[in-house]
Amino acid sequence: MDEGDFLATRFEEQRGRLRAVAYRVLGSAAEADDAVQEAWLRLSRTDAGTIDNLGAWLTTVVARVSLSMLRSRRTRREDPLDTHTATASESGADPEQQALLADSVGLALLVVLDTLSPAERLAFVLHDMFAVPFDDIAGIVDRSPAATRQLASRARRRVQGVAVAAEEADAVRRRAVVGAFLAASRGGDFEALLELLDPEVVLRTDTAAALAGATTVRGAAAVAETFVGRAKGARPVLVDGRAGLAWVPEGRPRAVFVFSLTEEGRISQIHVLADGATIDQLDVVLLDGA
Template sequence: MSGNPAEPADGRAAEPADAEAARLFEEHRGLLFSVAYRMLGTVADAEDAVQDAWLRWSAADRSGIADVKAYLVRVVSNLALDRLRSARAHRETYVGPWLPEPLLTAPDVAEDAELAESVSMAMLVVLETLSPLERAVFVLREVFGFPYAEIAKALDRSETSVRQLGTRARKHVEARRPRFAADGRERQAATERFFDAVLGGDINRLMETLAPDVTLWTDGGGKVRAARRVIHGADKVGRLLRAIAGSPYAGVDPQDWTFRRVTVNGEQGLLVEGPAGPLTVVIVEVGPGGTVTRVLMVANPDKLRAVSEGRHLPV
């Protein structure tokens, strides 16, 4: 037997405690980011929460931690909760509609309906209407499948109150999620028709793709030109889209724009870029008859950094 108690029986040198802590954290980093992103709706805030979780983890007494995954999810959930509570006040004074930050996803994510819906822009918009605690419970239970008892421990609440929060959140989401879910093939075809009409500048074809009660949400954050309220109705939406496509945007002339189809938040999107980088990401929701029921345009430069850097959501 080896005389060194720190040396494993197989003769390999023992991994230093700090290296082991880093390895375990990296093993769960993707999960932690995925939880934080769904709770916060922005990449920067999610990254900050994960970084803070690392600082807590690296400084913690880890000798008594039996379930590393549960411990780290508990830490990042509470950090995200704190950030979400402070972010709510800022979002109430946000200039124009507030939309989540888009994040690239692998094309095959769209094939997993539950996963795609959990990270879709439509779902993240709905989650914005929940209280911070409701959102945390919904994300941990409905998206990641954690038991109520584990969520209660993570959030320092009784299991009964967590179940009540979960029920309330689920009912709230069900009442506000899109009533009609087009299948993947129909949704892709409708999205292609819409983007083709926009890129071709054909207003008649564009109008044919829009539902009568379509809405347009443009998030410029007061930093670029964007509507400061949600636009309702096919005529108004069509006119605004045509106006946007026919004039310089963020100082870039239309002839200098390039267009790229990308998979964003589990669905097909259009990335509009200028010489210096992304100008906007456009995502649409499809309803009955394959018509577009909502158009989401994220143009706030602060929310285009992840797309610009090619960041993908870990799954």
């Protein structure tokens, strides 16, 4: 293996991390790929023998390129935030790397990060997400380490504040969806149930529920048919803090219905739990007025 091939191999070992850094800073899979490619071009024009820590050097280069792109975008008043996480086929990325990227960076976080200034965003991403020391970040954003620490602190407070607000809004939405589901089920409103259910919704049961006669059901029509005109004995509850339903004879939950929702607010899964030991491990709170 010649020196060029060796350098390319070492760069590929860093590609996944570099792309993750660029994606968090830029919020665009295409721009992240461009930043990583620019880092490779700069590396290929540099004497690798002068680089003590290749990973740190490449991270610095990608960070500088990303910051420049972010500042240029703000100047042009452009907003290339991806409305979805790019697939492996779109970006050319390794499928495993792409899956990890999708798991670790949600669109909601990217939207929050887009409210930060370029320097705040870079300081927060590098320090809080990749543990890069403030001394190293300071040189990238042309600030003192103390000023860089303040950038990250301001960004962190803003991200945390938006996250709390988003969590509260999500809780309200979930409670409304589950409440509407209960009302439609009790009222025998098949069409209303269909509107609340994702087309690929799945009704799942644990072993105890299955022994009692419940079965796995797939598809909106089949799940709606299962619940229409029923659930009269179900009560609105919080299950580990999230909206759900439960059958609570004599004040003790005997069956718990756990709901999963899509980003669009439709019910994608209903899991029926009837095993006593499992229910005892849950924090089931009967809602006031239920």
